[in-house]
Amino acid sequence: MHVVVNAAASVDGKLSNRRREQVEISGEEDFARVDRVRAENDAVLVGIGTVLADDPHLTVDGQSLRAARQAEGRPANPVRVVADSRGRTPTDARILDEAAETYVLVSEAAPENRIEALESAGATVIVTGEERVSLSEAFRSLESCGVESVMVEGGGEVIFSLFEEGAADELRVYVGSMVVGGRDAPTLADGEGFVEGFPTLSLREVERLDDGVLLSYDVE
Ligand SMILES: NC(=O)C1=CN([C@@H]2O[C@H](COP(=O)(O)OP(=O)(O)OC[C@H]3O[C@@H](n4cnc5c(N)ncnc54)[C@H](OP(=O)(O)O)[C@@H]3O)[C@@H](O)[C@H]2O)C=CC1
Numbered sequence: 373m374h375v376v377v378n379a380a381a382s383v384d385g386k387l388s389n390r391r392r393e394q395v396e397i398s399g400e401e402d403f404a405r406v407d408r409v410r411a412e413n414d415a416v417l418v419g420i421g422t423v424l425a426d427d428p429h430l431t432v433d434g435q436s437l438r439a440a441r442q443a444e445g446r447p448a449n450p451v452r453v454v455a456d457s458r459g460r461t462p463t464d465a466r467i468l469d470e471a472a473e474t475y476v477l478v479s480e481a482a483p484e485n486r487i488e489a490l491e492s493a494g495a496t497v498i499v500t501g502e503e504r505v506s507l508s509e510a511f512r513s514l515e516s517c518g519v520e521s522v523m524v525e526g527g528g529e530v531i532f533s534l535f536e537e538g539a540a541d542e543l544r545v546y547v548g549s550m551v552v553g554g555r556d557a558p559t560l561a562d563g564e565g566f567v568e569g570f571p572t573l574s575l576r577e578v579e580r581l582d583d584g585v586l587l588s589y590d591v592e
């Protein structure tokens with residue numbers, strides 16, 4: 373599985389504010405780039421924290437991008453994936469509408485009635501990990517469903533786990549020219565944090581977009 377992590381952060385590294393409300397960090401050019409990255413990949417993944425905070429749709433906005441995918445024999449939108457150990461995804465979440473196929477990754481701790489509710493709402497449920505979803509194991513299951521590349525859009529908890537599991541191949545961070553602040557505001561990589569063995573990155577490209585900068589890295 374090829375894993376591209378993409379996020380937008382303020383100059384002080386925050387993905388959103390201390391109330392976990394969505395903050396528009398990207399500008400028009402960066403949102404258009406994000407749409408192209410979505411269109412390039414077979415799947416778009418977020419954690420349940422992002423679903424509960426933002427209720428994202430995770431589809432491709434550009435009609436020509438969707439048409440190009442279909443011309444290649446692919447579905448108009450990539451599949452949507454949520455890492456959601458206990459099956460907390462609301463059944464009326466936008467990611468469960470009919471615009472694309474949706475996989476909900478749950479752990480063995482997910483209540484059976486939540487799995488049934490999600491399946492009734494149209495999701496394909498994959499059980500992986502004991503208490504918490506194992507992302508690496510889930511990627512292997514997704515590969516057997518034909519998913520070869522995934523764009524991870526956050527949030528900070530899931531991004532940290534990807535680095536911890538050594539599962540990320542690329543990182544693209546759009547740094548918006550703003551300061552959000554707040555010790556409790558989500559950052560690019562939350563989780564427990566590293567005290568040693570910090571993942572290292574190789575800077576591939578720096579590009580000015582809107583009023584900010586896109587940093588593209590390969591994960592070493
Ligand atoms: N600016 C940007 O680019 C973006 C900003 N955001 C912002 O980020 C915030 C949400 O981020 P955050 O709260 O970190 O939420 P995440 O989207 O990272 O979801 C975290 C939750 O995912 C579940 N999960 C399942 N498996 C794993 C795993 N292996 N590792 C880690 N988590 C796992 C956990 O819940 P459980 O144990 O129940 O499974 C965990 O609490 C929102 O405020 C949103 O607006 C989000 C995306 C992009």
Ligand SMILES: Nc1nc(O)c(N)c(N[C@@H]2O[C@H](COP(=O)(O)O)[C@@H](O)[C@H]2O)n1
Pocket residue numbers: 379380394395396397398402403406418422426427428429430431525526
């Ligand atoms: N790239 C980017 N820039 C920002 O400024 C953002 N706030 C986000 N947030 C992410 O985009 C998702 C919304 O997706 P839809 O437009 O609803 O499809 C949101 O959930 C975050 O993952 N991203």
